[in-house]
Amino acid sequence: MSETATGNVSSKPVLPDGLVVVVKEECECCRMVAPLLPRLGAAVYTQDDPMFPPDVAAIHDADLAVSWHHDIETVPTLMRIENGEEVERTVGWLREDWQRITGIADLGAELPVMRPGCGSKSVDPDLVDSLRARFAGDVLKARHIEIADLDDEMEVLFDRGFTDGLPVVPPTPERVLRMLEGTTRAPDEVVAVVPPDLVEVTVEKIAINAVMAGCKPEYLPWVITIIEAICTDEFNIHGVLATTMPVGPVIICNGPGTRAIGMNAAGNVLGQGNRANLTIGRAVQLVVRNVGGGVPGGVDRAAHGNPGKISFCFPELEETSPWTSLAVSRGVPEGANAVTIFPGEGPRCVVDQKAREPEPLIRTFASCLRTVHHPKLPLGFDVILIVGPEHARVFADAGWSREQVLDALHAELQLPGSEIVQGAGGMAEGVPESLRDATLPKFRPGGILLVHAGGGAGLFSMIVAGWANGATGSIPVTRVVQA
């Protein structure tokens, strides 16, 4: 006969002093050691068959509380407990270990020297999420929303205004706890104060929105760091959200972690098809919407917006880049994972299929960059220039560094006052007449962010225009990603 282990689900069951063994009938290694157990006088916990092992009064760990709370990953596990504390543990069958821990010198002499155990039921991928919710769910503090049996949870999420207009993954406690496995930060840690409502956002709230966006747990540290970065006075997400201009946070990721989580820096880098690129950016916008309260028609006053306000996140193509990465150029140590946040509108294409030398390509870039927001408006806006690999090769072949490219662009983008004063060219927009004799740079120093990304075929690059720059508006922010 067996008894069933019971207790408070969220507290760690106390194990009796002496030897403790955790087994399951399904495991061959457990069946092999089963005949030894009556000799041990051990407390035996069985995960599956309550009648296993035979000849031992095993305790049925029916809800796996003992296995979960004592971190049993492999069966059989043999432990020795003294004064309620575990002092020794071995997993699987290691004859030497079992003999030492039990103090029985000839224990299992007839068995092989070692045999690996099996996975504990408490780490079974089919069970682990519900076990985590059951035994560790009390770390979650978010309010519960009950979905009635007859309600469609997807529709409830739409109806409550929690989505960006696309369906979201329902944030169940199981999914949120799994998401939280992606970070070492505590669920109740406050990450930032999110505009426009100025609400403190915890790691848990970010995890909930990351689940909804479709993120994997390994994306979570990136999302958390991005939230920290956008909620700074420098980046000013309040203004980026509230403006009538069509901008949102554009996120550029750097470092080996971008490859580890499967981001796409190559073909269709700014397009559809990659989960990490799309869901990281989406999670950030869902946090602004749901936690910060920033919704279109509310504080978001964009006249047009742009599709990137659902998600605009991509990594730099570092492996084949002729240049130091954007993050390194902005002071991040080589090899670190980092994000750079830019207030940007939608991307557009620069075509030049003829240039084979740097100088004519610089002139093409400058000519297109000059039109950012208006060809007669200098200095007010920063820009990202995403150079495609085929264009980058032109600079690589000539040995041009990042700094040389930027210096040449800035030199080419000096605007004569006579061309940009109000009324010049028959256009009312422009700078005051008093600046007619001045020469003004299109971009402030540091106002061009150079990034290498895109597919291997196509003599194209991309421009992402910014928003009111500097202390007036938004300053791009770069942050190292914390685990």
Add this chain to the structure above:
Amino acid sequence: MARILLDPTGERTVTERTQLPRPAALDGQRIGLLDISKPGGRVFLDRIEERLTREGAVVTRYAKPTFTKPAPVDLRHEIATNCTLVIEALAD
């Protein structure tokens, strides 16, 4: 059994405030005019100041450092301390 989802919002409780009663007269009121620093705001506020002063109000001008960010706490406090009314020039 009902399914449980977790609330993705800030779970904010909004403080409800009632509007102050409309002042019976402008005479003697201390009125702050807040320029959010958008182009053109000053033109509007100059005209408002002129009219309010004529009505006997005492006008003080304030400005946000930039239109893209909320007014700093100190500025809000100063206005609240010194003024009985405030008018904001919202945009150009």
